[in-house]
Amino acid sequence: MFSVSECFSESYAEARSKFCSAAATAGGAIRSWLNPKARGPNGETLFLDTARFGSADATEMLVLIAGTHGVEGHCGSGAQISWLRSGGPAKLPKGTGALLIHALNPYGFAWSRRVTEDNVDLNRNFVDHDKGYPANTGYLAIADAVLPQTWDDASKAEAERVFDAYAQKHGAFGLQGAISGGQYTHPDGIFFGGTAPTWSNRTVRSIAREELSQARRVGIIDFHTGLGPFGHGELICAVSPAAKSFARAKAWYGDEMTSPEGGTSTSAVVVGVMTDAFSQELPDAQVTPVALEYGTYTVPEVLGAVRADNWLHHRGDVGSALGRDIKADIKERFFPSGDKWREMVWTRADQTIGWALKGLQSR
Incomplete structure (x- = not known):
């Protein structure tokens, strides 16, 4: 037996x-990629690490990804380590391998941020x-x-007034989409998609090219x-409902799966999601991607923490008392304290991994 709670960590370094x-104990082949553009809060180097299990020519591959959104890596890392410590690699079906990608966004993980x-x-x-960016x-x-000049009661009240007015006109989900759907006009804003x-x-x-080229x-x-x-x-499939990969995901996960485009998900419709890279880089493989999204706090609380962190890094002082409070809050909003939530994470992850492995064996 292993302790689920001890599989989760309080920092990127841990x-x-x-x-x-x-991964080493389980016999994985570990590789590390240094991020040359970023350092951690104490000047430490930051790495994306992978661990591969199974034969190099495995035609079925399970891929588990942690830390796409930095601070959310506490969850994904804990799920990956739970799978490793529970004997997951030894239970892989014959001909099936696994690739674990840890801290895809190591900067965000180390700094308790969603962004890179x-x-x-x-x-x-x-x-x-x-090409042109989506408007x-x-x-x-x-x-x-979204990004006021100051972070105080007055600026927060004014922001709430603006958001309430927008929601009255476009609905609460319309407001969520405006904020979180992605934007390419404000580099200092939130949910910014970048320019490269x-x-x-x-x-x-x-x-994907190096580790999954043999997979079908x-x-x-x-x-x-x-x-x-x-x-x-929540199992979210962000591809078009008309796509073949959506039909496969539906067959694997059934009614448990939701669709932003289909209007059944808590997520707004977004473009440019990370898992799109796998189908683009592996044109000869059947790629079936889902996001496993765990609830934490209310949408206003979570978005408020994201806005506060964004303000802090653009206009505040990370080392101040306010900065420390903001950092503690965003970590809690995306990684709730206590064993109960962590045990719920692993229970659902274990179930979902089982469904994925069964789906990979289907024809």
């Missing part, structure tokens, strides 16, 4: 140490940057409220937090 140790060192939301960055007129209308592929974008594409069926679970009821893991 998570990395636990992950590499657990470029202030980019990775799940908005995987667009074709040589988000809603964000333009509320951008000044980030280091994490380029690196995960290289990993790839099942991806990308771990996220911040939407939905506390501790519930």
